[in-house]
Amino acid sequence: xxxxxxxIGITMKKDEIYKILVSLSKKKMSPDEAYTHLKDLPFxxxxxxxxxxxxxxxxxxxxxxxxxxxxxxxxxxIFQEMKKRTNIMATKADDEMIKVIKKKYPxxxxxxxxxxxxxxxxxxxxxxxxxxxxxxxxDIPVAMExxxxxxxxxxxxxxFFDVGVAGIHRLLKYKDKIQTADVxxxxxxxxxxxxxxxxxxxxxxxxxxxxSVGYGASFSGIAPLLTMLNTCAPGVVVxxxxxxxxxxxxxxxTAKRGxx
Numbered sequence: 001x002x003x004x005x006x007x008i009g010i011t012m013k014k015d016e017i018y019k020i021l022v023s024l025s026k027k028k029m030s031p032d033e034a035y036t037h038l039k040d041l042p043f044x045x046x047x048x049x050x051x052x053x054x055x056x057x058x059x060x061x062x063x064x065x066x067x068x069x070x071x072x073x074x075x076x077x078i079f080q081e082m083k084k085r086t087n088i089m090a091t092k093a094d095d096e097m098i099k100v101i102k103k104k105y106p107x108x109x110x111x112x113x114x115x116x117x118x119x120x121x122x123x124x125x126x127x128x129x130x131x132x133x134x135x136x137x138x139d140i141p142v143a144m145e146x147x148x149x150x151x152x153x154x155x156x157x158x159x160f161f162d163v164g165v166a167g168i169h170r171l172l173k174y175k176d177k178i179q180t181a182d183v184x185x186x187x188x189x190x191x192x193x194x195x196x197x198x199x200x201x202x203x204x205x206x207x208x209x210x211x212s213v214g215y216g217a218s219f220s221g222i223a224p225l226l227t228m229l230n231t232c233a234p235g236v237v238v239x240x241x242x243x244x245x246x247x248x249x250x251x252x253x254t255a256k257r258g259x260x
Contacts, residue, residue, distance in 0.1 A: 061153050061249060065090040067115070072097050076104065079119065087120030089152055091145055091245050114144035123154035128255035130157045130248075131181035133171070133198065135164030135188035138213040142244040143187040146209070149248030155255050165193045171201075178202060182255035185247045189213025192224020195238075196231035205254055207247045208238045 023029040065078055067090050075090065075097050082088045083105075090101070093115045101117050102110055108119040130150045134143045140161050150157040160178070163171040171194075178184065179202060186195040187209040195208035208228040212221035221241035228238045239246040 061149070061252075062086040062088070064149075064245060067091065067093040067097055072100050076100060079105065083119065087122075087152060088118070089148060090117040091115060093117055111141075111144050111148070114141040116144055116148055118148055118152065120152075122151050125151075125156045126154050126256060128155045128252075129181050130155055130183050130185060130251045130255050131178050132157060132159040132185045132248075133163055133178075133187070133194065134159075134161045135186070135190065135192075135194040136213065137162050139187040139189055139211045142209055142211045142242050143185070145244030146185045146187070146248035146251065149245055150252045150255075153249070153252035153256070155252045163194075164188065164190075165197055168197065171198070175201070179204075183207060183251040185209060185244075185251050187211055187244060187247070188228075189221065189224055190215075190218055192227035195228050195236050196233040199231065199233035199236045204235070205251075206233075206236045207251050208236050209244055209247045210238070210241045212242050 020029065020034050024031065024034045062082070063086075065075060065082075065088065067075055070078075075093070079088055079090075079101060090097070093101070095112065098110050098112055098115070098117060101108055101119075105119055108117055110117050130146075132143050132146050132150075134140055143159065143161065147157050147159055158177060158181075160171075160174045163174065178198075181204055183205045184198055184202065185207045186198050188194040189211040190213065192208070192210050195206050199206040208231075210221045210224035210228055212218075214221075214223065217223060225238065225241055228236065237250070239250065
């Protein structure tokens, strides 16, 4: 018996599982065939890693590979497994990992300076919009995590880099475009003042991302982290140091909730 095509696009979602159940009920698929499709939910146990295929159904974004601490071979094996069903995003990848993945998958989108790899197809964007800002050019690698996460969630994203408080007129040039956002992400190192300034100018949710950029007294991101936590401007939430991924996910969720 020919198994009906179950996977639509590249991700397993609720409607696809429903089709499996309908095919089973109509005897177009045997229990063994249905089991073959469903056995790896909620995860695939590969020994050194358990790939969470159920995560997109729960959280709206497939599991992301955090490369730091993993070997090149481990990352490659995870790519090979995940590519069967889902989009793939990897963060904090070093040059060697990027080189190996790009050789194996030439179609992958890579951002070497940011350590990001994306393999798959971005979903059609909804009306939700996130604007990503950075205080300086050195904050761009962290901010790019947010940009790619938003795109992977089907959220429109626009970014303006190097608009920090050392030249605040640069930020004001883009105020009309910034005001069209549902959520703003601000990545800043040094003293980390920009998120508070942005929150004071725009009546929009601000997700602040402290980066580990700065001189000695910035303590690898601790100084901007404390500044952001202590801001007197309301409407600011703060993620961990260099956590552009977490900022992008939170902003994407928040922006999309406004559509419900």
